[in-house]
Amino acid sequence: MYCVRMMRREDVAQVAEIDREAFPTIWPPVNYQRELSNRLARYIIVCDEGKTVEVAAKAGPGGGFSRLAARLRGLFDHDRFFGDEVKTREYAVGFAGFWIMAGEAHITNIAVRKSCLRQGVGELLLMVVINLATELKARVLTLEVRASNTVARNLYRKYGFTEVGRRRGYYTDNREDGIVMSTGELTSVPFQARLRQLKQLHSQGWGATGYRVAL
Ligand SMILES: CC(C)(COP(=O)(O)OP(=O)(O)OC[C@H]1O[C@@H](n2cnc3c(N)ncnc32)[C@H](O)[C@@H]1OP(=O)(O)O)[C@@H](O)C(=O)NCCC(=O)NCCS
Numbered sequence: 512m513y514c515v516r517m518m519r520r521e522d523v524a525q526v527a528e529i530d531r532e533a534f535p536t537i538w539p540p541v542n543y544q545r546e547l548s549n550r551l552a553r554y555i556i557v558c559d560e561g562k563t564v565e566v567a568a569k570a571g572p573g574g575g576f577s578r579l580a581a582r583l584r585g586l587f588d589h590d591r592f593f594g595d596e597v598k599t600r601e602y603a604v605g606f607a608g609f610w611i612m613a614g615e616a617h618i619t620n621i622a623v624r625k626s627c628l629r630q631g632v633g634e635l636l637l638m639v640v641i642n643l644a645t646e647l648k649a650r651v652l653t654l655e656v657r658a659s660n661t662v663a664r665n666l667y668r669k670y671g672f673t674e675v676g677r678r679r680g681y682y683t684d685n686r687e688d689g690i691v692m693s694t695g696e697l698t699s700v701p702f703q704a705r706l707r708q709l710k711q712l713h714s715q716g717w718g719a720t721g722y723r724v725a726l
Contacts, residue, residue, distance in 0.1 A: 512561065513632065513722035515639050518554035518606060520547060524566045525603040526556065533622035536684045541620065546608065552619070553647070554608035555639055555726070557632050562602035607636040609644060609652070616644035618654035621663070631717040633666050638710060639724060641670065645697045652697065655681070658688040667692050671705055 518526060523543045530541060546552050605623035609616045618640060623632045644652050655678070656663050672692040681689030695702050 512559075512720070513604065513635065514558050514560050514601075514725055515555055515635060515722065516558070516725045518543070518547065518556045518608075520544065521568065521598070521600060522556050522603055522606075523547070524568070525564065525600065526554075526606050529603065529606060529622050529624055530620070532625055538684075546619075549610075551610045551612055552608060553611065553643055554606060555636065555643070556603045556606040557623075557635060557722075558601040559604050559627075560601065563599050564602045565597050566600050568596050568598040605632045605636055607640050609640055611644065611647050611649055614648065614650045616640075616647070616649035616652045618652060631713055634669075634709070634713055635717075635722060637666065637670055638706070638713065639726070641694075641697065641706060643726070650696060650698075651694050653691065653693045655689045655691055657682060658690055664690065664692075670709065671695065671702055 526543050527540065530537075530543075543554070546554060603624075604627040605621075607618065607621035609618045611617075621633065621636050621640070623636075641652060652672070653675075654667065654672070656667065658677075671694050673695075674690055675693045676691035678689040678691065680686040697703075
């Protein structure tokens, strides 16, 4: 079962991995640790509850004694001694984030692991972002997408985003245009009616029991 929840510090390593896979040419990479302390930002992830993964984690912020104890234990393990521990985590399959400012929410990122594409995860992330932004009193949701990214543009169009502008040569790696997209009023009757219908279709397609939202 897939579970959607707010992103935590312990998810950052996996999120960075998904980000690198989805956006290999973006440099410098997004600093998700910093994003998590940004009070304007909200990040969510989707996990596959049936799966776990081992990731290297920095030694926790324990007090002097527990840190010393961890180091002594680590004398038997090179990685631990130098500050990294291997921890078991829920397996993240996708994430999304947005910034909220002056009544407008702007999607900063949405990405799904390549091995999990076309299973409704992108839609799930977008639906939850729309719900969160609405709860936080955003009037509209906006975003920018590469002109060549027809997959993402299809997803956004499906959820009622329309093209409201074009930034010529916006992306510095290949001088590609950026397309600015926006929803209409999130609380408007037509937008909410369409969202309800899409949610219904999504749960018919993927099974309402196939995922749960735990925000
Ligand atoms: C965009 C992205 C998040 C979609 O994730 P996903 O989990 O595969 O998408 P879903 O399975 O939920 O599909 C939802 C909709 O997206 C569109 N879509 C997804 N894959 C598509 C494809 N290969 N071709 C055309 N449209 C596609 C369709 O509109 C689809 O709805 P449909 O099933 O009714 O056709 C994913 O492709 C991704 O991570 N891409 C790389 C990162 C990226 O470009 N992010 C956007 C930055 S602005």
